[in-house]
Amino acid sequence: MENANKPYNFKEEMKAMDKKDRLAAGHRMCAGCGGAITVRSVLRSLHEEDKAVVGNATGCLEVSTFMYPYTSYKDSYIHNAFENAGATMSGVETAYNVLKKKGKINDTYKFITFGGDGGTYDIGFQSLSGAMERGHDFVYVCYDNGAYMNTGTQRSSATPKFADTTTTPAGKASSGKVQIRKDLAAIMAAHQIPYVGQTTFIGNFKDIYTKSEKAIYTPGPAFLNVLSPCPRGWGYDPSDMMKICKLAVDTCYWPMFEVVDGKWILSYEPKNKLPIEDFLKPQRRFKHLFKPGNEGLIEEFQRMVDEQWNNLLVKCNA
């Protein structure tokens, strides 16, 4: 592994934070959008001398960063359609291998593709699974904001139970989404690929930076699942995004971990595990859970989180 296991030196890496952004300012993503931060953070971990091809499933990110005739990407970029970011990058990566073999290109390229949870957990799931199984050397990054935000907050299989979305509206006869969310990181780990990471934006961004670097520089397929809050879909003040991410991690709603060659490793264990209400309360999509009489729903939410967290601890042998 090229540099994949070197220790994280904060000062040294903060110099890396001075690297030129590979996603230009001036894109049309919303203020406080987690998706754009995911892209900038992941691309920052590319070594400056390396070239990259960035892929993208259809979604907010695509329509906001490559609106003809302007692109926000310093690197080559390909958007194809909604459900095929995995397959499309398979083709790009294979072309690279054959053209390199034939001596037609000399530069080192890295391949990173971004999809929202709709394009990754749902419609692009088959394409992603196929690409991972075939062992293409690229990173698939899911910027998971828990619903189809580009089309106006419809539920996806990443949407948490009880979330109020436009296709699972909370109402007199509904408490929001009925089903629990799919555990995609575990499903990707079950593909027995060399690297799976789950992260979000915490503190000095050390976690997402190191995981991105590992994902990019580990040979073979890698998958990163990044909780990327959406102020419009979740209903919180955009300036509170970092707080929301911290609460997601400290309530153990969004554990940070990695699976390296099949070994589950916990990246962060909160010293003081917070109750799930702390994460739910600031978000409009869970507002109905705080109506009198719905206490049981929050209790159920807490039980789900606890169960998943305990399962993860067992996997991580922590």
Next chain:
Amino acid sequence: MAIRERLSGNEAVAYAIKQINPDVMPAFPITPSTEIPQYVATYIANGEIDTEFIPVESEHSSMSATIGASAAGARALTATSSCGLALMWEELYVAASNRFPIVLALVNRALSGPININADHSDSMGARDSGWIQIYAESNQEAYDNFLQSFRISEHKDVMLPVMICQDGFITSHGVENIELVEDELVKDFVGEYNPEHYLLNSKEPMAVGPYAVSNYYMESKRAQTEALKNAKKVILEVAEEFEKMTGRKYGFFEEYKLDDADYAIVIIGSAAGTCKAAVDDIRERTGKKVGILKIRVFRPFPEEEIAHALRNVKSVAILDRSEMFAATGGPLGAEVTAALYRAGQNKEVVNYLYGLGGRDITVTEFEDVYNELERMAETHEVRDNFKYIGLRE
């Protein structure tokens, strides 16, 4: 010296792929095109070609990966049939609108349902509005020859459009016929190296592919595709001329079989033209009646004026479709050829037949019945039904 062989249509196309030695081939198995990727995988396994094969998990991914490879700067192709093409539908439009010079070996098969694995043209005809160039074959030889010409057309800088090389499922794809193959070196020289102008892996010029383009740009991009298709007409003929110099085999937008002096003409696509030729020979020999065929090779771009010109002297025309378009007015070839004649100001009796759906056989006798009907129509100036069926149980 040309090589004389006996090959099925699938083998012939696979052999053309081997001779071209393209960069990337993603493919997914489906009857009857499956053999093509199988042969290619075997060539790779035996170290005979440098092509990278991607065994994708669906045809949607197969065209998606082909697009990715083509965007990256590789010469890329795939093969499919029927429902496989239908699953690629969205991607066919993406390939054409992004101007990727991809080639697709299509083995024509009926679309479901009911599920049916045999030849008809419902798959490619359904994709006729996707912006792809479509070239059809009557025989294994034509499928092979068309394939050798394909990348020269798709990669031409005035074209830059994907090309679909079509042959009939089983009848052509699995039928073994005599074939004349071109020597490897000649093929290599004829097809040439692919040196893309713009591509993702060009470190000197990063490129972005697949934009969101709103209404102030979209329409011009569509118009540009049409211009490229117009240019393709010229390129298709130039490439065919060069191919003829190499092989002696002549190709154009269509083949005119005994059409020069014909009074009655059948317009047809694909393998059934062979049976139709037998009927023409038989009628001419037996009765001296002047019957002929216009066999379409290039359906997209549609050579409207040329078709009308070729049919200018016939008294009546039967257009035979091997696919429905469910307008309840006949098939797509019928509609387009009829429009071509009208636009050319030709007022003659025209009838449209549907035949051979889902692989139903069409016989010499049935073609003879069509010519009899054409004679009756011309004499009475009465068509009766604008479209009807051949070999249908009522």
